[in-house]
Amino acid sequence: MQTITHLAELRPATRALQTTGKLALVPTMGALHDGHLKLVREARNAAAHVAVSIFVNPRQFGANEDLDAYPRQLQRDATLLEDEGVALLWAPSPDEVYPTGYATNVSVAGISEGLCGSDRPGHFDGVATVVCKLFNQVRPDMAFFGEKDWQQLVVIRRMAEDLDLTEPHVDSIHGVPIVREPDGLAMSSRNAYLSPENRNAAAALPREMREAIRRVAEGQAASSATRDLRSRLINAGFDSVDYAEIRNGADLAPANNAAAVNRLFVAARIGGTRLIDNMPII
Numbered sequence: 001m002q003t004i005t006h007l008a009e010l011r012p013a014t015r016a017l018q019t020t021g022k023l024a025l026v027p028t029m030g031a032l033h034d035g036h037l038k039l040v041r042e043a044r045n046a047a048a049h050v051a052v053s054i055f056v057n058p059r060q061f062g063a064n065e066d067l068d069a070y071p072r073q074l075q076r077d078a079t080l081l082e083d084e085g086v087a088l089l090w091a092p093s094p095d096e097v098y099p100t101g102y103a104t105n106v107s108v109a110g111i112s113e114g115l116c117g118s119d120r121p122g123h124f125d126g127v128a129t130v131v132c133k134l135f136n137q138v139r140p141d142m143a144f145f146g147e148k149d150w151q152q153l154v155v156i157r158r159m160a161e162d163l164d165l166t167e168p169h170v171d172s173i174h175g176v177p178i179v180r181e182p183d184g185l186a187m188s189s190r191n192a193y194l195s196p197e198n199r200n201a202a203a204a205l206p207r208e209m210r211e212a213i214r215r216v217a218e219g220q221a222a223s224s225a226t227r228d229l230r231s232r233l234i235n236a237g238f239d240s241v242d243y244a245e246i247r248n249g250a251d252l253a254p255a256n257n258a259a260a261v262n263r264l265f266v267a268a269r270i271g272g273t274r275l276i277d278n279m280p281i282i
């Protein structure tokens with residue numbers, strides 16, 4: 001596996017790989033877990049070569065968020081990726097991505113605004129900006145993102161289509177289902193922040209989401225089921241619930257009762273850690 005940290009060396013390396021087959025990109029912020037490795041495996045199944053980027057993108061963190069605390073473990077991550085048969089690790093520094101004088105922002109209106117966008121103002125501008133740059137830097141044939149960050153996936157798909165990045169740069173953007181711990185908690189680099197007690201309590205998030213979905217399927221109104229879900233999470237040990245909403249998964253519009261694509265989206269905080277999850281309404 002080649003590890004590349006400078007843009008000047010990236011293009012020749014990706015072009016060389018693309019002479020012998022398709023290249024898939026898996027963008028990450030590192031501190032890799034099995035959720036990330038699932039993305040890498042799906043990418044390996046779909047393409048001859050896989051590139052993974054590890055970049056803790058400062059522009060998607062708010063002023064009071066965990067940019068400094070975010071786990072950074074490049075050596076460990078590189079070993080894991082090498083073992084997965086990854087061809088190229090793109091690990092630029094913040095100065096390489098945003099050199100002095102950098103002034104451009106990519107903003108996707110509408111879908112960036114509710115859910116996580118309300119609690120993390122500017123977050124999706126930072127994500128859209130860096131993913132646009134990553135697509136232009138690596139020029140992959142396809143890219144893989146996790147459904148854990150469902151809103152992010154919808155924003156990226158919109159951005160890639162609007163900015164004509166899907167053809168010819170990225171033929172397809174794949175969403176990969178959420179990988180969960182045995183107790184149902186979605187894997188996340190931020191789970192490492194949880195104390196053992198809070199880690200146990202956090203399993204209530206997927207459990208109570210499934211319960212709310214069951215109640216909706218039995219006829220409880222969505223507004224009442226999500227209100228109950230909020231109080232059940234607080235009773236289970238969560239400090240606060242940023243949102244608990246049922247929306248159309250395709251475009252994040254308010255849920256239409258008849259739509260088969262509705263999903264439940266939740267963000268909740270426990271011991272200072274913000275966890276997100278989403279599930280289909282069945």
Ligand SMILES: Nc1ncnc2c1ncn2[C@@H]1O[C@H](COP(=O)(O)OP(=O)(O)OP(=O)(O)O)[C@@H](O)[C@H]1O
Nearest residue numbers: 028029030035145146148149178179187188189190
């Ligand atoms: N449990 C998971 N299942 C599937 N995909 C995941 C999972 N966790 C993360 N991903 C995906 O991996 C990619 C990189 O995510 P990132 O590096 O931010 O990790 P993370 O675990 O989501 O971290 P964070 O704690 O910041 O949410 C994203 O596309 C994300 O959706």
Ligand SMILES: CC(C)(CO)[C@@H](O)C(=O)[O-]
Nearest residue numbers: 027028029057127130149
């Ligand atoms: C897509 C991404 C790598 C952009 O920084 C990040 O938001 C993430 O890891 O989900």
Ligand code: BAL
Nearest residue numbers: 029060061123149152
């Ligand atoms: N996985 C999404 C990246 C973030 O929370 O900043």
